[in-house]
Amino acid sequence: MSEPAGLDLKPALEAMLMVVDEPATEEHLARLLERPRRQVADALRELADEYTAQGRGFELRFVAGGWRFYTRAAYAPAVERLVLDGQTARLTQAALETLAVVAYRQPVSRSRVSAVRGVNCDGVMRTLLQRGLVEEAGTEPETGAILYRTTNYFLERMGLRGLDELPELAPFLPEAEAIEAETQEGVPSFDPDAPDAPGGQDADD
Structure with missing residues (x-):
């Protein structure tokens, strides 16, 4: 040999x-x-x-x-x-929007992602986690909420060398803190193993 x-x-x-x-x-x-x-x-x-x-x-x-x-x-x-013949391999619009918020605001909590999008993102976040596009990145000091960030697999699939190659879209995303300040109640905590809650939530399956 x-x-x-x-x-x-x-x-x-x-x-x-x-x-x-x-x-x-x-x-x-x-x-x-x-x-x-x-x-x-x-x-x-x-x-x-x-x-x-x-x-x-x-x-x-x-x-x-x-x-x-x-x-x-x-x-x-x-x-x-x-690749796609007879398959449903593409991410839904809801998943793509959620992934964009995570990419531009990371590390970010699930509740802040939901605040930006104006809809509960539990199911979509679960899908992104399962597909390896996002991962946990510690917890938020003030609230203890789990933070999320994109993965190297995300960079690979997007064809990017690093996050600095993301298009300049961040200024068009509203500040999650400002949106949350207008709400009276927080969004329920995210449990990856819990079933999707009915109503008010994206479907990505």
């Missing part, structure tokens, strides 16, 4: 990136292949440029701190037909 250091670098990188389930960092790939990180980084960028120049249906992108293969955007209609 050949030692990693004896393998051709670019084909080795291609083979490894074909099986990763999340972006692989240059440091990790370099350690596994027993090569200098700079050599691996240069090879990855060369591969990415080669795929673009050849007009391949896939591309190699640096996302969420690592490298991973993605289908090229121009061929999205074909991929969507394959």
Whole structure:
């Protein structure tokens, strides 16, 4: 069996990136292949440029701190037909809106998300948690409410290197504190295992 250091670098990188389930960092790939990180980084960028120049249906992108293969955007209609045929894989409008509030206000409590959207978000938050797009991020000192933030998987799915690449939409989101000040009662605490409450809540199933 050949030692990693004896393998051709670019084909080795291609083979490894074909099986990763999340972006692989240059440091990790370099350690596994027993090569200098700079050599691996240069090879990855060369591969990415080669795929673009050849007009391949896939591309190699640096996302969420690592490298991973993605289908090229121009061929999205074909991929969507394959992936979504007979399935309900897309997030609902309610889930997308809730995810946007978390992304721009994070870390944020579920009650503040509900205040911004004006509707109870229990069911939608549960869906986002289950899909790995948001995660718990500690508790709010003043109230003890659980705070939520987006995950690396969110960055990966959105094709972002980091949160600083989010579009400038935050100024259009109303301040949750101002909305909550107008309400007489807080929103019930979020229990991920509790059944959805009837009425006044988004459905995302």
